[in-house]
Amino acid sequence: MASATDPLAGLTGNKFNTFGAPFVGFGFSCLLLGTLSTQMYTYFRRYPQDRPFYKGLVAALWALEVIDQVFIGYAVYFYVVTSWGDLSILFDRPQWSLILQVTLGATAGAIVKACFAMRVWRFSNNNVWVTGLIILLTVSQLAMACVYTAESFGIANLLHLAQVKVVGSISLALGVATDIVTAGALCFFLRNLRTGYSKDDSLVNNLTLYAVNTGVLTSAVSLTTLILYDLMPEDFIFMGFYFVVSKLYANSFLATLNTRRVLRGRGTDGEQATMPTFLMVGKDSKNAPNADPEATAGTILEVDVHKEVTVTRDSFHHSRHQYAVGW
Numbered sequence: 001m002a003s004a005t006d007p008l009a010g011l012t013g014n015k016f017n018t019f020g021a022p023f024v025g026f027g028f029s030c031l032l033l034g035t036l037s038t039q040m041y042t043y044f045r046r047y048p049q050d051r052p053f054y055k056g057l058v059a060a061l062w063a064l065e066v067i068d069q070v071f072i073g074y075a076v077y078f079y080v081v082t083s084w085g086d087l088s089i090l091f092d093r094p095q096w097s098l099i100l101q102v103t104l105g106a107t108a109g110a111i112v113k114a115c116f117a118m119r120v121w122r123f124s125n126n127n128v129w130v131t132g133l134i135i136l137l138t139v140s141q142l143a144m145a146c147v148y149t150a151e152s153f154g155i156a157n158l159l160h161l162a163q164v165k166v167v168g169s170i171s172l173a174l175g176v177a178t179d180i181v182t183a184g185a186l187c188f189f190l191r192n193l194r195t196g197y198s199k200d201d202s203l204v205n206n207l208t209l210y211a212v213n214t215g216v217l218t219s220a221v222s223l224t225t226l227i228l229y230d231l232m233p234e235d236f237i238f239m240g241f242y243f244v245v246s247k248l249y250a251n252s253f254l255a256t257l258n259t260r261r262v263l264r265g266r267g268t269d270g271e272q273a274t275m276p277t278f279l280m281v282g283k284d285s286k287n288a289p290n291a292d293p294e295a296t297a298g299t300i301l302e303v304d305v306h307k308e309v310t311v312t313r314d315s316f317h318h319s320r321h322q323y324a325v326g327w
Contacts, residue, residue: 025240
């Protein structure tokens with residue numbers, strides 16, 4: 001029987017908080033990885049002629065999440081199976097894969113946030129300040145996650161995770177701030193695309209709702225992880241939430257790619273198809289195609305919806321008088 005002075009006495013009746021919560025989080029992250037794999041399969045089938053950049057990014061993100069899941073699984077197996085019942089393992093140095101997983105998850109999240117930042121860049125008509133702020137927050141969070149990983153290798157055991165709580169809290173807080181700023185920026189700039197026509201505004205409303213829902217879900221999980229880590233750093237409940245954060249980011253990115261045609265009626269691939277498009281054109285330049293571009297630079301924008309067009313190439317690039325809604 002553990003004595004009153006035994007440091008393990010307070011943990012014997014708290015196995016769920018110590019081991020169970022990370023195990024449950026591992027289970028949910030497995031489900032999200034399966035969803036991510038399904039979305040990747042759907043993406044490559046739906047957009048076979050998409051740009052190599054998108055294909056490479058999707059493949060790299062999926063591979064990163066698989067490696068991240070392997071690291072999580074190895075750590076959970078070590079603590080829950082190999083060392084089950086031996087609470088003294090908590091007084092050994094943290095498992096290496098559990099520490100490295102923090103950086104892997106942060107890297108995957110940073111990739112997704114950078115992609116959403118570029119979406120803000122397009123919707124904001126190349127707003128340097130807002131996009132730069134999102135990129136700065138993203139890079140700062142990744143840097144703090146790397147610092148957290150480096151410092152975690154120096155702690156004596158898992159019960160001393162509170163020693164790096166400041167760095168971890170800053171990293172999680174930056175993640176929450178990035179999600180809020182990104183969602184807020186998308187909503188603000190999308191609002192400027194409203195034209196007063198119900199069909200066009202319905203598209204803008206759908207894009208706005210999608211941006212809000214994505215930001216709310218990821219920021220809510222990140223905020224929950226932050227609160228649990230600050231209040232109960234020795235219970236490891238926060239680990240269960242952190243295991244699923246990067247999977248949520250990756251799934252949100254793949255979902256955005258896969259629903260491009262649903263949300264705005266066209267993709268970014270180069271296939272030839274007849275489908276509706278949604279373009280922003282300069283009022284004067286539309287009425288006078290040969291007008292001087294510099295003379296019409298400050299004209300008011302209006303929406304022109306073309307019901308039937310043939311898409312022969314990606315419209316990723318846009319000029320000052322033509323704006324394509326999407327990536």
